[in-house]
Amino acid sequence: MKIVDGLHAFIWRVHTQNNCNTYLIDGELKILIDPGHRHLFAYVEKSLAALNISHDQIDVAIVTHGHPDHLEAVQGLNKATMFAMNDQEHRFISELAGEYFKIPEPHFFIKEGDLTIGEHRFEVIATPGHSPGSICLYWPEKKALFTGDLVFRESIGRTDLPGGNGGMLKESIEKISGMDIDYLLCGHGEIVAGKKEVKGNFEKIKNYWFDYL
Numbered sequence: 663m664k665i666v667d668g669l670h671a672f673i674w675r676v677h678t679q680n681n682c683n684t685y686l687i688d689g690e691l692k693i694l695i696d697p698g699h700r701h702l703f704a705y706v707e708k709s710l711a712a713l714n715i716s717h718d719q720i721d722v723a724i725v726t727h728g729h730p731d732h733l734e735a736v737q738g739l740n741k742a743t744m745f746a747m748n749d750q751e752h753r754f755i756s757e758l759a760g761e762y763f764k765i766p767e768p769h770f771f772i773k774e775g776d777l778t779i780g781e782h783r784f785e786v787i788a789t790p791g792h793s794p795g796s797i798c799l800y801w802p803e804k805k806a807l808f809t810g811d812l813v814f815r816e817s818i819g820r821t822d823l824p825g826g827n828g829g830m831l832k833e834s835i836e837k838i839s840g841m842d843i844d845y846l847l848c849g850h851g852e853i854v855a856g857k858k859e860v861k862g863n864f865e866k867i868k869n870y871w872f873d874y875l
């Protein structure tokens with residue numbers, strides 16, 4: 663699904679399997695955000711093929727956090743695809759996975775602050791709570807925020823997984839809720855489009871969920 667020029671969302675709508683939404687930034691460089699589970703990557707490949715893109719053409723893969731339903735498919739990407747994630751999250755998830763699952767080594771780490779990839783400028787925002795090194799990625803040019811599992815449409819990320827923290831999740835939501843956002847690109851479920859709708863979504867989340875955090 664095309665969101666705006668140069669930005670596509672591959673929304674995961676199969677309710678019997680857990681996988682995340684994947685986003686493609688299609689420009690001079692092709693950037694894939696949260697490629698998902700490896701065994702479900704065919705879904706992304708099919709969505710890319712519909713845009714006449716093969717997964718070999720992905721230049722950079724970025725994950726918002728280290729859970730397998732966001733990160734695992736990085737393993738199946740072309741060797742030439744650069745992989746990036748937050749360093750704190752990489753340490754945390756590598757320790758947690760131990761010998762059961764080898765977390766791929768990033769080509770570069772992303773930390774809070776500006777991030778330039780080719781022609782695109784992003785802002786990385788540290789948003790712990792769902793996991794210790796979760797990040798949101800803001801694309802000012804499109805006023806788009808890739809939230810990972812921090813917030814969803816009318817909902818919030820789990821805090822009961824290892825390293826989860828309700829107080830931190832709340833602070834992270836506060837941190838992003840005042841931003842100028844036209845597209846809230848959530849890690850699961852439907853996206854939220856429109857400034858007013860995004861604002862309304864944060865209000866609903868605060869009114870309903872903050873009492874539980």
Ligand SMILES: [Zn+2]
Binds near residue numbers: 727729792811
């Ligand atoms: Zn997660």
